[in-house]
Every structure is written in structure tokens, then in C-alpha cells.
Amino acid sequence: MLIKKPNDIAGSEITPHSVYKQRREFMKGAGLLVGGSLLPNLAGAQSGDALKARAPAGLKTSPAAPWLQDKFTSIARAPDVAPYFTDEALTPYEDVTRYNNFYEFGMDKADPSSNSGEFKSDPWSVEIAGEVGKPGVYALEDILKPHDLEERIYRLRCVEAWSMVIPWIGFPLADLIKRFEPTSKAKFIEFETIVDDESMPGIRSRFAIVRWPYREGLRMDEAMNPLTFMAVGLYGEHLPAQNGAPMRLVVPWKYGFKSIKSIVKINFRETMPNTTWVDLQAREYGFYANVNPAVHHPRWRQDMERRLPQTLFDRKVIPTQPFNGYGEQVASLYKGMDLSRYY
Numbered sequence: 330m331l332i333k334k335p336n337d338i339a340g341s342e343i344t345p346h347s348v349y350k351q352r353r354e355f356m357k358g359a360g361l362l363v364g365g366s367l368l369p370n371l372a373g374a375q376s377g378d379a380l381k382a383r384a385p386a387g388l389k390t391s392p393a394a395p396w397l398q399d400k401f402t403s404i405a406r407a408p409d410v411a412p413y414f415t416d417e418a419l420t421p422y423e424d425v426t427r428y429n430n431f432y433e434f435g436m437d438k439a440d441p442s443s444n445s446g447e448f449k450s451d452p453w454s455v456e457i458a459g460e461v462g463k464p465g466v467y468a469l470e471d472i473l474k475p476h477d478l479e480e481r482i483y484r485l486r487c488v489e490a491w492s493m494v495i496p497w498i499g500f501p502l503a504d505l506i507k508r509f510e511p512t513s514k515a516k517f518i519e520f521e522t523i524v525d526d527e528s529m530p531g532i533r534s535r536f537a538i539v540r541w542p543y544r545e546g547l548r549m550d551e552a553m554n555p556l557t558f559m560a561v562g563l564y565g566e567h568l569p570a571q572n573g574a575p576m577r578l579v580v581p582w583k584y585g586f587k588s589i590k591s592i593v594k595i596n597f598r599e600t601m602p603n604t605t606w607v608d609l610q611a612r613e614y615g616f617y618a619n620v621n622p623a624v625h626h627p628r629w630r631q632d633m634e635r636r637l638p639q640t641l642f643d644r645k646v647i648p649t650q651p652f653n654g655y656g657e658q659v660a661s662l663y664k665g666m667d668l669s670r671y672y
């Protein structure tokens with residue numbers, strides 16, 4: 330994976346801390362942002378207005394399909410407790426949506442937001458294939474219909490050693506998996522991103538290093554873990570194209586490259602799938618990709634991370650936690666495994 334040095338982040342990509350603080354103070358004052366004190370704990374309540382975080386007016390994404398907009402009118406607010414919530418400062422919406430990795434739109438962090446104007450996430454369908462009782466090609470509306478949306482605030486740690494805190498909107502992947510009735514042979518689950526060379530300039534590029542489609546996978550028990558999330562939105566809005574519209578995976582204890590975007594295929598398999606980054610450079614990127622400060626990337630350390638947005642005066646370099654701080658929920662999945670070998 331290409332890595333940019335901390336000082337390669339353009340100033341324009343960073344919200345000045347003062348502006349960010351002002352906005353948070355404003356949101357607190359308006360009762361829109363709660364650190365557990367201003368609003369009663371409405372966890373489980375069906376009220377979009379009780380969300381912990383909303384996109385700033387004027388910066389919202391263009392309207393989604395009406396049926397999807399309807400789903401966003403009732404979202405269960407994140408509970409006030411870990412692991413589905415953290416009170417660490419949220420990464421501002423502007424940074425979450427302008428500092429991206431989505432190589433289908435280009436290699437630079439600003440490319441996905443600049444180059445995704447032609448991308449269409451409606452209509453959308455998802456193929457469910459392999460070891461399942463109910464294979465088929467399903468309209469996204471049918472995929473999402475039975476799922477209530479909820480807000481979750483997770484840390485996202487990229488293998489490039491930067492991190493964010495993002496308020497996602499979505500539902501547990503396990504709930505989706507159960508509906509399609511995996512057979513006893515389904516030991517792994519594989520995901521694929523759309524390949525649309527017309528709207529994705531990174532795919533047309535002569536310099537593309539990825540063999541498309543972008544592919545990722547999980548072991549079935551990882552996929553069924555309650556932390557594993559299918560996101561359809563962030564900051565109370567449906568996903569912008571650059572963040573993986575209309576539906577992407579979020580696996581908070583793994584490096585960000587596992588969190589595949591704009592999913593069009595979910596394949597249940599008996600054997601471990603060949604994934605994009607393992608395919609590109611198996612010595613540097615493993616199938617498991619659990620956040621692990623004790624196992625360094627061959628070209629840089631993994632025990633510290635830069636929490637975005639950085640400022641000139643505050644580099645925000647913080648220690649990286651094993652499993653990105655979600656060890657209590659997931660360490661048991663890897664009991665007895667040598668994590669320096671299965672990285």
C-alpha cells in the first residue's frame with residue numbers, strides 16, 4: 330500500500346482544530362452532540378434526531394433514493410457504552426469524506442471525493458452466491474428492507490498508520506448473513522466491489538496496481554461477530570460515493586483495507602478467498618490484518634498512529650491498541666494462533 334508521510338497531508342485537507350472545537354461546542358449547545366450528558370440515553374429509541382452526530386448542513390451528500398431516505402428517518406442512536414461507542418473526538422465530516430482510500434477513483438487521498446461525481450449507487454443490486462440456501466441477485470432495497478439502522482461510533486485504523494473516529498449508520502453483518510442461510514460448508518465469506526470503468530477513473534488508469542474487482546474476505550466467525558458492521562451511512566447521512574456508497578463493510582478491529590466499499594457480491598465459501606492486498610503483496614498484507622502494534626509492516630512501524638485531523642501544533646500521535654481497542658470482543662477468535670505469522 331502506498332503510504333504518505335504525515336507531512337504529506339495537505340493543510341487544506343485538515344480542519345483547523347479551533348474550527349472543529351467551535352463546531353462541536355455549537356453542536357453540544359444545540360443538543361445535537363451528546364457526550365452522554367446533554368440528552369438522555371436514548372439507546373434503542375427510534376429517532377433520527379437523537380443521533381450523536383450529524384453531517385454539517387451544506388456539506389451533506391446529494392439525495393439518496395426515496396426508499397433509502399425513508400430508512401434514514403428512524404435510526405437507533407449509538408449507546409453510550411463501548412464497544413459500539415467511544416467518547417474520543419469524532420473525526421470531522423470534512424476529513425472523513427475528503428481523506429479517503431478508494432483506489433477505483435485514484436490513488437491520492439483527495440481523488441475519491443474529487444473523481445466520484447459520475448458514480449451512481451442507485452439502482453444497485455448485490456449477488457449472494459456460493460454456500461447459501463438462498464443465492465440470487467437482490468435489489469439493494471430488498472437486501473436492506475428488514476434491517477433497522479443504528480448508529481455506531483468506531484475507530485478506523487488504516488494500515489498506513491493514520492486513524493479516524495467515525496459515526497457509522499448501518500446494521501450488523503451477522504443479521505444479513507443469517508437471512509441467506511449459509512450451509513455448513515460456508516467457512517469464509519468473500520466480498521467484491523463494483524467495477525465500473527466509466528465512472529471510476531482509477532480503473533481506467535494505466536497506473537492501476539490492483540487487479541479489479543477489489544476483493545476482501547473474513548472467516549465466518551469474524552463475519553458473525555457483533556462488531557462487524559454493514560454501513561450504509563455516516564454522520565446520519567447515506568454514504569457518499571467516496572466512502573463506499575451504497576453499502577460497505579466496517580470491521581473495526583482490522584486494518585481499514587478489510588473494510589471493502591461499494592459491495593456488489595457476497596460469496597460464501599469453503600476455502601479462504603484470495604484478497605486484493607494479499608494478492609498484491611502477501612509479505613506485507615495478510616488475510617487477517619488484525620490491528621497489531623507488536624507486528625510491524627516491513628516498511629514502517631505499527632505501534633503508533635496519527636489521529637486525523639492533525640494540526641501544525643498537534644500531531645496527534647497516539648499509541649495503537651491491540652485489535653484497535655476491541656480485544657475484549659475479538660481476541661478469543663484468534664486463541665492459539667501465532668499472530669505474527671497470521672498477520
Ligand code: MTE
Nearest residue numbers: 429430431432487522543585586588589590
Ligand atoms: N474498498 C475498495 N473497493 N477500494 C479501496 O481502495 N480502500 C480500503 C478500504 N476499502 C479501499 C476499500 C482502505 S486501504 C481503507 S483505509 C478504507 O477503505 C478507507 O475507508 P474511508 O475512505 O471511508 O476512510
